[in-house]
Amino acid sequence: MSAYLVAMATYVGFFMILALALNLQWGMTGMVNFGIAGFYALGAYASGILTAKAGWPVGFGMLAGAAVGAAAGALVALLSVRLRDDFLAIVTLGFAEVVRLICLNEDWLTEGPRGLKIDARPFGSVFGREDYALFYLALVATAVLAVFAVAEAIRRSPYGRVLRAIREDDVVASVLGKDVLVFRVATFAIGAMFMGLAGALFAHFIQNISPYTFLPTVSIFIWMSVIVGGAGNNKGLLVGAGVVMLILEGSRFLNDFIRVLDAEKLSSIRIILIGVLLIVILRFRPSGLMPEEKFKPTSD
Numbered sequence: 001m002s003a004y005l006v007a008m009a010t011y012v013g014f015f016m017i018l019a020l021a022l023n024l025q026w027g028m029t030g031m032v033n034f035g036i037a038g039f040y041a042l043g044a045y046a047s048g049i050l051t052a053k054a055g056w057p058v059g060f061g062m063l064a065g066a067a068v069g070a071a072a073g074a075l076v077a078l079l080s081v082r083l084r085d086d087f088l089a090i091v092t093l094g095f096a097e098v099v100r101l102i103c104l105n106e107d108w109l110t111e112g113p114r115g116l117k118i119d120a121r122p123f124g125s126v127f128g129r130e131d132y133a134l135f136y137l138a139l140v141a142t143a144v145l146a147v148f149a150v151a152e153a154i155r156r157s158p159y160g161r162v163l164r165a166i167r168e169d170d171v172v173a174s175v176l177g178k179d180v181l182v183f184r185v186a187t188f189a190i191g192a193m194f195m196g197l198a199g200a201l202f203a204h205f206i207q208n209i210s211p212y213t214f215l216p217t218v219s220i221f222i223w224m225s226v227i228v229g230g231a232g233n234n235k236g237l238l239v240g241a242g243v244v245m246l247i248l249e250g251s252r253f254l255n256d257f258i259r260v261l262d263a264e265k266l267s268s269i270r271i272i273l274i275g276v277l278l279i280v281i282l283r284f285r286p287s288g289l290m291p292e293e294k295f296k297p298t299s300d
Contacts, residue, residue: 011142021194027231030167038096043199069196077188115210230288
């Protein structure tokens with residue numbers, strides 16, 4: 001049971017990084033991104049391929065995964081620069097599906113539906129099996145803290161104030177002399193970089209990735225984490241990711257209490273529970289469990 005809890009805590013860490021990245025793009029800047037699974041997959045496959053097939057060290061592979069995510073994010077942002085809201089959502093969702101289909105069909109590179117086996121793990125020869133799980137949890141927790149620190153620094157900086165201005169009214173921000181295009185591309189790329197990093201960490205944790213791992217439901221769960229936690233509040237996102245993962249994993253044990261449920265019904269009920277949670281949050285806490293903090297003007 002302890003091994004299961006450690007594994008689930010590690011997965012929560014992945015969700016937290018992805019939620020912080022989405023908050024930077026949507027919660028602070030207003031850019032809708034339904035392609036989270038695509039950037040997540042790019043980071044995972046980039047690091048996995050470079051370490052498993054090209055023999056790169058794990059550390060460089062993870063950095064490459066983050067860099068590939070950033071480059072893809074910048075490209076998507078540039079290609080969709082004139083799109084807003086639902087149109088941008090469609091483009092990013094399409095991007096994620098393109099990535100997944102390429103990973104599914106390019107067997108020579110990704111091993112297709114068989115899955116890419118990744119033997120390389122950071123400090124894998126140093127720790128034993130049980131100790132390694134705790135080490136990897138600590139590694140992911142460190143990554144979460146680092147991403148959180150960067151996201152908070154951005155939120156509190158003048159850069160963050162520009163992002164919120166763009167979110168509220170990009171025309172006004174442009175009139176005030178801010179280069180909206182540069183801010184949008186840079187912010188989308190930073191968020192995608194964090195998603196790529198989460199993917200790289202995930203790949204070396206699970207050690208066998210396939211296109212079926214990166215379905216659109218991943219993006220849905222991360223959106224729910226942000227909405228439940230409170231868009232614009234980085235601390236709230238950590239809570240939101242934990243709550244969503246708790247519901248997802250806790251509902252696995254429903255079969256122990258309700259014997260009539262088979263695996264198919266249980267899977268449907270788990271999704272229903274997440275939907276009900278979202279409805280309740282939006283009804284009673286429309287700004288999330290921890291709403292965005294409002295900056296108060298300081299007097300001289």
